[in-house]
Amino acid sequence: MVTLRRTSSENSDFIQLIKLLDADLAIRDGEDHAFYAQFNTLDHIKNVVIAYGNSSAIGCGAIKMYNHETMEVKRMFTRQENRQEGVGSMILGELEQWTKELGFKRCILETGLQQPEAIALYKKNNYLQIENYGPYIGVENSVCFEKLLR
Numbered sequence: 001m002v003t004l005r006r007t008s009s010e011n012s013d014f015i016q017l018i019k020l021l022d023a024d025l026a027i028r029d030g031e032d033h034a035f036y037a038q039f040n041t042l043d044h045i046k047n048v049v050i051a052y053g054n055s056s057a058i059g060c061g062a063i064k065m066y067n068h069e070t071m072e073v074k075r076m077f078t079r080q081e082n083r084q085e086g087v088g089s090m091i092l093g094e095l096e097q098w099t100k101e102l103g104f105k106r107c108i109l110e111t112g113l114q115q116p117e118a119i120a121l122y123k124k125n126n127y128l129q130i131e132n133y134g135p136y137i138g139v140e141n142s143v144c145f146e147k148l149l150r
Helices: 012-037 087-101 116-124
Strands: 002-007 047-053 056-067 070-078 106-112 128-130 142-148
Touching (some): 002 087, 070 087, 116 142
Antiparallel strands (some): 002 047, 106 142, 128 142
């Protein structure tokens, strides 16, 4: 059984999962990794969801304020051995619920073309592809999505 916990970016389980995520992204992004890494610091992330299975942290995701009506989904990750179990969708759903509770109306996010599992996850959860925003404008390997929350 998977349980979800709301926490902050200071949580040690989150930090360990992010190390795994960053190692995976360094391989996938190749020479573009330094460019993307600058937008993935934990400095401005306060709202984190961690998924636990059998008392072990198996996945995570976070939201941070983008503007007065929008939260940006960041740092989504599920351990390799727990993929295809619905963990990512559970985390995303909890982040969306938290976004609504905080009074925001939509979520946006960026992912890379080298992350087809992430793209599939967002499409499965009704995210629509949008023009690249902010620092990702003109970046060919980036794909951006949004979801309006009701």
